[in-house]
Amino acid sequence: MLIVYTPDGGEPERYDARSLRVSETAIAARTVDRTWPDLKNNLTEDLEAMRVVAWVIAKRSQPTLRYGDFDPGIEELTVRLDKDEVTRWAEATASFAWMEPDATPETVAAAMRVIPPSADDREHAEAVVERLAAERPKDETPSQPKSTGPSETPAS
Known part of the structure; x- marks a missing residue:
């Protein structure tokens, strides 16, 4: 800081x-x-x-x-915030934002909108936000409901 x-x-x-x-x-x-x-x-x-x-x-x-x-x-x-603090805050925010099932690059970027104005190096902060919002991380796919098998409805 x-x-x-x-x-x-x-x-x-x-x-x-x-x-x-x-x-x-x-x-x-x-x-x-x-x-x-x-x-x-x-x-x-x-x-x-x-x-x-x-x-x-x-x-x-x-x-x-x-x-x-x-x-x-x-x-x-x-x-x-210095560069390291910006990066840590943005990475944590993006990680959570990408967990949303309907997350898009726009919604992830919006989640990080308060970071660049708080940064000492605004250009660095904007680049970090842009990079983290550009694409969903490979290990951050939205969770899908798990199948519990075939429906058990009584036969008529």
Whole structure:
């Protein structure tokens, strides 16, 4: 998961939340008086969680950066999925979508429509969605009702 900080008029800065070290999670949690699991579980919606994680990572290259001095605007922080996360999410979604008996490439693509806007690399995400929706995987054929043998209706 990438936290993207785009300062007003500046170039986007990407902070990979998965790169945090244990000591950094402790610093982040202590700084905002929350637990690391709470911060981690709320990264996609909680600006304070995004801010503190980005700040901890930014401190690697700017050791004197104070938390109070790192205060992005509310429109300057967002969370995006990296390529691996996009691929895993799309593969899981497509796998489930193809299990539907009436699944088509269009319905499978529709099931994955929320993925490209969430991706850091939208072109990559669109290519993954297109590839996974293109054809039904060989091992994902829709289930057919199993025959129970000839009908047992009484003879008249």
